[in-house]
Amino acid sequence: MELYNFTIEDARAAIKKGEISPVELSEAVFKRIEAVDSRVHAFITLNKQAALKAAKEISPDTRHGLPGIPVAIKDNICTEGLKTTCASRMLEDFIPPYESTVTKKLKEQGCVLIGKTNLDEFAMGSSTENSAFGHTKNPWDLARVPGGSSGGSAAAVAADMCIAALGSDTGGSIRQPASFSGVVGLKPTYGRVSRYGLVAFASSLDQIGPITKNVKDAAILLNAISGHDLCDSTSANLAVPDFTSVLGRDIKGMKLGIPNEYFREGMDREVEQSVTQAIRHLESLGAIPIEISLPHTGYAVAAYYILATSEASSNLARYDGVKYGLRVEGKDLLDMYMNTREAGFGAEVKRRIILGTYALSSGYYDAYYRKAQQVRTLIKQDFEKAFEKVDVIVTPTAPTPAFKAGEKTDDPLQMYLADIFTISVNLAGVPGISLPCGFTSANLPVGLQMIGKHFDEETILKAAYAYEQSTDWHMKKPDFKEVESKK
């Protein structure tokens, strides 16, 4: 095993024992990036110099919880002094003068920020094809997308170009790329992790979370970034448990809700098979599958695209060329605004700003925004009712494995349906995890989604860990020689 193959757990143990130094580990990771990333293109910005300097300053006998762990950060999370572009021309040269709460916490624990990963512009997309700085490829098949919007982070973890990564999830942007890329992705409960410094897409849905090589690493990273933050009034003032403490407990008698709305036509047959088998496997570990209904599932995508775009239309108004970022001069103020936003935003971002502006317009508000909020409440109640009967809800993460690059770029609606199983979780604000549960005949990873109650990440982590530890899907690695030859 190479150093870059390490999980957080491996790396932490090796560094604490003095077997390797933080610098050696970071160097190994950068070497791997140099070898692989020209093909995958997971990173927008590398932070090599500063990362190695930081690694040097971490001593092995440190009190740091995560000494010298190389972590990749999605490029919509602000890092002080390090370019944060959101994969947009608008912020191509933007260097934040402040640190996001999550990266501040990671640095305090000794993590080394190795670089900023690619994404769909402003996190709007499901394939990382909407980046102004090039597509990210799926390490399992370079002709395919890694999912999105946190495709760069998922691909970086899958290709061992970091030990772990942070992503953000507004409608599935952590879980869907984790599923496509064969890694673990966790979207915490809304409010569990501070959003301070996360460039907002849809503020009521956005949540930062870990993308890792296994479930335990997800728990370790979640420990590091969770907690109340005075800078984010929507972060919950709740005690944060040690998410690793429940790992390894058995799941005998755990009730698994299987929503029938998630197993209907349109789903890829191989995905369905893998997920069905995974449920059977969980049953063999003592869990009890129970068929449930989440009756308003069919309205989730529609409600989501009204609420998320409405918020986005307002959140992205600040990119006006006046204060920072791109400015394209014009003959007057209005002209400058229009030139700047025309040149600065990509097609999908523009589409969503226009959709959201429309939905909030006078005369349409009640028909769209207010109605969508009501649907959101119903979806939330669906989950509340379901969780009266079950402990965890189990579904596929996405209806298909990774699709081919360019396959859906001309059909936004098809692209939006890639998030059909993940969107409800954001609308309800509950936590969800995606973990590998099999491979298709084309050797593409399939993801299993587990959804928990509000602020009960522990139960889904416990179930996911039990599944993972009794299977070996997470041990499989993409073989770059193999994917090369496929081309």
Next chain:
Amino acid sequence: MNYEAVIGLEIHAQLLTESKMFCGCSTKFGSEPNTQTCPVCIGMPGVLPVANRKAIEYVIKTGLAVNCTIAPYSRFARKNYFYPDLPKGYQISQYELPICEHGFVKITANGETREIGLTRIHLEEDAGKNIHEGAGSHSLVDLNRAGTPLMEIVSEPDIRSPLEAAEFVKKLRAMVRYIGVCDGNMEQGSLRCDANVSIRPVGQKEFGTKTEIKNMNSFKYVEKALDYEIKRQIKILNEGGRIIQETRLWNTAKGITESMRSKEEAHDYRYFPDPDLVPVKVDDQWIEQLKSQLVELPDARRQRFTSQYGLPEQDAELLTSERAIAEWFEQAVKLGGDPKSVSNWMMGEFMRLLNEEGKQIEESELRPAQLVGLLKMIDQNIISGKIAKTVFEEMYKTGKEADVIVKQKGLVQVSDEGEIEKIVNEILEKNPKEVERFRAGEEKLLGFFAGQIMKATKGKANPKVLNELLKKKLSS
């Protein structure tokens, strides 16, 4: 046709908090441009607002003072529009669920007291300032003011005349100053007022088409602008025209209102609840706590001033119109000043001198103890009431104590009969003709003699002693 005006007012009051509405930056006025800013108030990507609890408390206090219902649950909303002084491209304000609703204030105009309803009071953030001078072809933006807390008070369309409108603004200005939530400075813009005004034939229930009037930055201009606008609207209707719904600016220099933008050009602000901020929840305990912190309000204080100090209604009204005046008065009384005398001096000389300088009472250095010292010297016959006016003015200007001024200027009243008698004799001897005329019945000449004597004593003669002596001499 006879028309009546229908006026509703919107008042924006800058709250006297130390820090801004959603970040920790200072709200100090007049600093170098863009020195009181941070990533939050300049709208950097990824930063988040955190509501200022003090500002919320100030709005609740105001609501309590003007008889509002305090909402147990209210929300911030985003008002979306593009402008360079608005860094986020939206203003955080309140829309569907404001903090306070359904209040009223009583105003008196032309001897009639009426209740004016308040629709709502809500909290929002101010914008920055665009500067167009001195930058060549560019405009500059100063974001020091961006994000400072503003309270918006909206009245019902209950106001019927420009005078009532001015009284309403006065009343609310006094109120916010009283409870210490806003300094009420209209020239500097910490209190701003917009009006919605329409006219309708007397007796008609439906409202006419309204115009919105902005930029009235004093009571006087509120009255003048509305007066102008009402006449303008009447003229249009009388000439068979139609009122256009639009926003108009009061032009102080020209004394007219001018069209700024029509309804068609009006923004669609696309209000929606701000997802970055949690709802404001106010429980009874919080309200009770704020109630207990609330100072005695003008109406209650006025009543107390009449009952406790025996002051006439008019005195009590003026003395309680401003908290600082009321407190100055009560301090003077506490230090032993006779309430009616203190009131007379404050309403007379003190206000005259303040008005001459255009000063507020709290800007004056004169302390209540000084007035009480002066009153004692009058009571003890050390100086005459007339001299006291000179002394008061000197106290006001120099800040010296009354007794020091009296001593330095030799203003002690002469009450010694022998001394005064000497002077009386001198004057009478000098003016034999007048003495004759007086004795022939021309009694008003008594004043002439008294004046001559006062002149000779530089006003120091005790008027009572003087008058008695004079009468005695002239009748003998």
